[in-house]
Amino acid sequence: xxxxxxxxxxxxxxxxxxxxxxxxxxxxxxxxxxxxxxxxxxxxxxxxxxxxxxxxxxxxxxxxxxxxxxxxxxxxxxxxxxxxxxxxxxxxxxxxxxxxxxxxxxxxxxxxxxxxxxxxxxxxxxxxxxxxxxxxxxxxxxxxxxxxxxxxxxxxxxxxxxxxxxxxxxxxxxxxxxxxxxxxxxxxxxxxxxxxxxxxxxxxxxxxxxxxxxxxxxxxxxxxxxxxxxxxxxxxxxxxxxxxxxxxxxxxxxxxxxxxxxxxxxxxxxxxxxxxxxxxxxxxxxxxxxxxxxxxxxxxxxxxxxxxxxxxxxxxxxxxxxxxxxxxxxxxxxxxxxxxxxxxxxxxxxxxxxxxxxxxxxxxxxxxxxxxxxxxxxxxxxxxxxxxxxxxxxxxxxxxxxxxxxxxxxxxxxxxxxxxxxxxxxxxxxxxxxxxxxxxxxxxxxxxxxxxxxxxxxxxxxxxxxxxxxxxxxxxxxxxxxxxxxxxxxxxxxxxxxxxxxxx
Amino acid sequence: xxxxxxxxxxxxxxxxxxxxxxxxxxxxxxxxxxxxxxxxxxxxxxxxxxxxxxxxxxxxxxxxxxxxxxxxxxxxxxxxxxxxxxxxxxxxxxxxxxxxxxxxxxxxxxxxxxxxxxxxxxxxxxxxxxxxxxxxxxxxxxxxxxxxxxxxxxxxxxxxxxxxxxxxxxxxxxxxxxxxxxxxxxxxxxxxxxxxxxxxxxxxxxxxxxxxxxxxxxxxxxxxxxxxxxxxxxxxxxxxxxxxxxxxxxxxxxxxxxxxxxxxxxxxxxxxxxxxxxxxxxxxxxxxxxxxxxxxxxxxxxxxxxxxxxxxxxxxxxxxxxxxxxxxxxxxxxxxx
Numbered sequence: 001x002x003x004x005x006x007x008x009x010x011x012x013x014x015x016x017x018x019x020x021x022x023x024x025x026x027x028x029x030x031x032x033x034x035x036x037x038x039x040x041x042x043x044x045x046x047x048x049x050x051x052x053x054x055x056x057x058x059x060x061x062x063x064x065x066x067x068x069x070x071x072x073x074x075x076x077x078x079x080x081x082x083x084x085x086x087x088x089x090x091x092x093x094x095x096x097x098x099x100x101x102x103x104x105x106x107x108x109x110x111x112x113x114x115x116x117x118x119x120x121x122x123x124x125x126x127x128x129x130x131x132x133x134x135x136x137x138x139x140x141x142x143x144x145x146x147x148x149x150x151x152x153x154x155x156x157x158x159x160x161x162x163x164x165x166x167x168x169x170x171x172x173x174x175x176x177x178x179x180x181x182x183x184x185x186x187x188x189x190x191x192x193x194x195x196x197x198x199x200x201x202x203x204x205x206x207x208x209x210x211x212x213x214x215x216x217x218x219x220x221x222x223x224x225x226x227x228x229x230x231x232x233x234x235x236x237x238x239x240x241x242x243x244x245x246x247x248x249x250x251x252x253x254x255x256x257x258x259x260x261x262x263x264x265x266x267x268x269x270x271x272x273x274x275x276x277x278x279x280x281x282x283x284x285x286x287x288x289x290x291x292x293x294x295x296x297x298x299x300x301x302x303x304x305x306x307x308x309x310x311x312x313x314x315x316x317x318x319x320x321x322x323x324x325x326x327x328x329x330x331x332x333x334x335x336x337x338x339x340x341x342x343x344x345x346x347x348x349x350x351x352x353x354x355x356x357x358x359x360x361x362x363x364x365x366x367x368x369x370x371x372x373x374x375x376x377x378x379x380x381x382x383x384x385x386x387x388x389x390x391x392x393x394x395x396x397x398x399x400x401x402x403x404x405x406x407x408x409x410x411x412x413x414x415x416x417x418x419x420x421x422x423x424x425x426x427x428x429x430x431x432x433x434x435x436x437x438x439x440x441x442x443x444x445x446x447x448x449x450x451x452x453x454x455x456x457x458x459x460x461x462x463x464x465x466x467x468x469x470x471x472x473x474x475x476x477x478x479x480x481x482x483x484x485x486x487x488x489x490x491x492x493x494x495x496x497x498x499x500x501x502x503x504x
Numbered sequence: 505x506x507x508x509x510x511x512x513x514x515x516x517x518x519x520x521x522x523x524x525x526x527x528x529x530x531x532x533x534x535x536x537x538x539x540x541x542x543x544x545x546x547x548x549x550x551x552x553x554x555x556x557x558x559x560x561x562x563x564x565x566x567x568x569x570x571x572x573x574x575x576x577x578x579x580x581x582x583x584x585x586x587x588x589x590x591x592x593x594x595x596x597x598x599x600x601x602x603x604x605x606x607x608x609x610x611x612x613x614x615x616x617x618x619x620x621x622x623x624x625x626x627x628x629x630x631x632x633x634x635x636x637x638x639x640x641x642x643x644x645x646x647x648x649x650x651x652x653x654x655x656x657x658x659x660x661x662x663x664x665x666x667x668x669x670x671x672x673x674x675x676x677x678x679x680x681x682x683x684x685x686x687x688x689x690x691x692x693x694x695x696x697x698x699x700x701x702x703x704x705x706x707x708x709x710x711x712x713x714x715x716x717x718x719x720x721x722x723x724x725x726x727x728x729x730x731x732x733x734x735x736x737x738x739x740x741x742x743x744x745x746x747x748x749x750x751x752x753x754x755x756x757x758x759x760x761x762x763x764x765x766x767x768x769x770x771x772x773x774x775x776x777x778x779x780x781x782x783x784x785x786x787x788x789x790x791x792x793x794x795x796x797x798x799x800x801x802x803x804x805x806x807x808x809x810x811x812x813x814x815x816x817x818x819x820x821x822x823x824x825x826x827x828x829x830x831x832x833x834x835x836x837x838x839x840x841x
Contacts, residue, residue: 046575049561050560050561050564051564053561054565141706142706143708184580184582184584186693186695187670187693188670189614189670189671189693189838191584191614201580201584201588202578202580202585318702322698322702322705322722323698323702323718323722324702328548335548335553335554335557339558339561341801341805343720343721343724343805345721345722345724347721347724408578408580409576409578449693453693453694456691456692457692457709459690
């Protein structure tokens, strides 16, 4: 009950009309940042951070966190329409979102993505409101072995199920790991695979690769197929929002699962990107429509979005209570807190009640406002697909190039993006899956360094991965996931066997 | 290139003329004619990044510059990307870089072709302190107890030191402790200072050498305790941080019998081959930044050592620091072959 009283206090902080204005400005900016690939939430917040130094901390954090919500929402838009993930965590949204748009169902996909985001965030913020002190402690149990276990679980829940040949999955994933290894090795401090080149020092950024593989690759494919968007015939119907909503309650179990995955990944802090991949993989495995995933299934759009937004929101919890950022954007917000004179940590909830509860209240309002803003734009965005391809393709290419440049302010990244575009095209043509490559590229170095940290701690004994119930159960779960196809085949045979026995 | 130069000369002349016409103040000898890129050779959210963004905010709030300052992170190769970019921008006065210890350590550890004196030193802003932290539940409460436990521990098994990055300042201090005491740590490198502090609270490592600002909240919450500070005198901040302790109450490591001093540079550099007027402009700019109240607040919050140097003194300090780093890293075997 104390939480409720504090929350009401938080809403009274928000009552200042200027704060509401900052919130809407933040969300609009955030959606824009989310839409532009490359200019991620972290960059966006970092650029705007100095502007907020003259505001009060409460107003500043409301505006900046609203940018963050807006970016979380906005990331889905280009993923669905053009197959270009605006943010790393919306990569999984492209898998079914873009096929839906090609089938003329862009409106449904966008509504599903936005609503899913909202549900995820709402679930996470309820958790923050009522369970913050209990949950915050949980993150402390995570040492290197536990982190590795979580990454392993992400990989295992994502592979070991594909329609593609396992060898192709393996080949794509290995390429991803190799690309992720370029640059500095954080464990030894040595350079790897840079071949003396200054440009390779920074490694291959995930965003640059993704913009190329998905965005540019898609444009190349479309060009080959006759310079037209497949989703051109999309009917723009304002009722689409309500029609999609009517279908969502059927997915409640999957959404609950994704929300839990998301919150868990946000708090631990694994982050929104692994959460979205993991949730997509789990949905594919457990959904009745699992075999249709990748061909334009609404469920495949909703689930990663629920998880990504739940993770993005709950990532604020370890940031506020422990000072560990759960995402790159949270890291920048953390810097902001210090500059405004707020010390994140266990005492923040005690000493800065107004600030903390004002922020939590703004998560509620910000997400409701965000949902309204983005839903009203659904018909508008869906209508973009009606613009002739020959007009929009060059614009998309320019946006991609600007995005790739923005990530590190490096001209070479534009060339890298184009090369990845060709790779993406070749992969599609040869029927190699892109998802494992992307997954390995984004999580490869994190998984590697936590594995090696764990090995340092245990002095080389693999037994550290079963050294306590927490890490042991995650690793075991991961292995079960990996061998799920085999396990379910054995299970099927056994039930068949018993049926035979019963029949005889 | 020549065209660009001609252009900037033209712009520069225009700015001068405008300045002379508009302001009753004595016109400065040189002023930026366009946006200044402020390079951070580290990722977003870290200590150097925070400082750069605070400076950007202070300059903006107090109107210390007519042009804008844009913070750009070039963190590739443990900062080598940023340093090499500066080295390649000879003569460009619209680019400055904030440096941390990686200006010395990165080239030595990775073999990247760069040395601190490739750049033009502008001024030292402050020095960042290092404190030896342990979990509040640890059985010892001073360096002596810590050192005894370290000596009796099984060789290479029990004592894990968590730190930021590999072959950077945290591991160098760890190596220095090893060299002084003959003990052996397992050094576990993490991505950022916040992670390290949380890992220490969770008991995944035995101790850390976090900067004050990275661990202060856990100290105040009673989760961590500081044993000593790696400086030659106690910190100057007397305001209570916890119920009964201030930064100034932490003994120096030397007092506890661990004779190690290590401070991390937070300084500003320009590209090679810039003119004296251009350097003077930035020296003056940062003098004014350091005079603001916001800066003083920031210094206190992070318990920084507020030493500041410019000109020859700064250069001499840098030369000495570079030698210290080389010796420490050579002894520890951290130099790239």
